[in-house]
Amino acid sequence: MSQTPINRDKAETILRQSGWLSLEPPAFQDEVLRRSILLRFPAGEVVYRFGDELGGIFGLVDGALTVNTAPPACIPRLIHIGAPGAWTGEGCFLTRQPRRIELRALIETWMMHLPLGHMDQMAAADPGVVRNFSHILMASAEVLIRVIHDLQKPDAARRIASVLQRATWIGEKPIPLTQSEIGVMANASRKQVNAVLARFSEAGWVKTDYRSITILDVEQLRRFAVEDV
Numbered sequence: 001m002s003q004t005p006i007n008r009d010k011a012e013t014i015l016r017q018s019g020w021l022s023l024e025p026p027a028f029q030d031e032v033l034r035r036s037i038l039l040r041f042p043a044g045e046v047v048y049r050f051g052d053e054l055g056g057i058f059g060l061v062d063g064a065l066t067v068n069t070a071p072p073a074c075i076p077r078l079i080h081i082g083a084p085g086a087w088t089g090e091g092c093f094l095t096r097q098p099r100r101i102e103l104r105a106l107i108e109t110w111m112m113h114l115p116l117g118h119m120d121q122m123a124a125a126d127p128g129v130v131r132n133f134s135h136i137l138m139a140s141a142e143v144l145i146r147v148i149h150d151l152q153k154p155d156a157a158r159r160i161a162s163v164l165q166r167a168t169w170i171g172e173k174p175i176p177l178t179q180s181e182i183g184v185m186a187n188a189s190r191k192q193v194n195a196v197l198a199r200f201s202e203a204g205w206v207k208t209d210y211r212s213i214t215i216l217d218v219e220q221l222r223r224f225a226v227e228d229v
Contacts, residue, residue: 019085
């Protein structure tokens with residue numbers, strides 16, 4: 001799926017208006033963006049893998065990313081779809097340990113990258129920026145809390161609705177996920193996903209295409225996802 005190229009000014013505007021960086025002081029925003037590199041990742045390309053060596057942080061500007069992880073010695077599995085404005089990779093800076101997640105571009109994706117060396121330089125000049133960078137960790141924790149909460153819903157249809165609702169964070173675009181991938185994220189079988197999507201499609205909430213799903217009624221999907229069984 002080809003997209004319009006993202007220029008530097010547009011990328012900075014997006015990151016100043018949404019997600020972690022938008023909540024930080026303007027001077028800190030300026031310094032992060034001044035030191036960052038705008039990168040393009042074609043569909044299917046890995047940004048970094050579980051266990052990779054130390055590196056800096058990445059901010060999603062445009063596109064869609066799969067977030068895959070697992071406990072040590074287990075195979076990483078798909079748990080989340082990254083949203084524009086989201087940053088990740090702070091673990092290497094805070095703990096000096098290898099990567100704990102894998103990021104892969106679902107479609108053509110643009111990211112801003114702040115190298116670890118530049119983060120260290122900023123921290124050496126002002127130790128207070130460590131607190132700013134740690135806010136990324138808290139944002140990631142909020143996402144994981146949401147994922148765990150959604151997985152604890154006993155009804156498979158509501159777990160699937162929750163996954164679709166979370167995936168709409170990528171914006172008003174077709175969600176580039178297969179039914180098998182939705183099943184992994186929702187802890188549901190492919191048969192369950194197929195039946196639920198057919199039900200949602202008949203209700204006019206979604207439209208399914210080959211390897212993608214378009215949300216037509218976000219509010220109805222949200223209401224269904226949060227209802228008590």
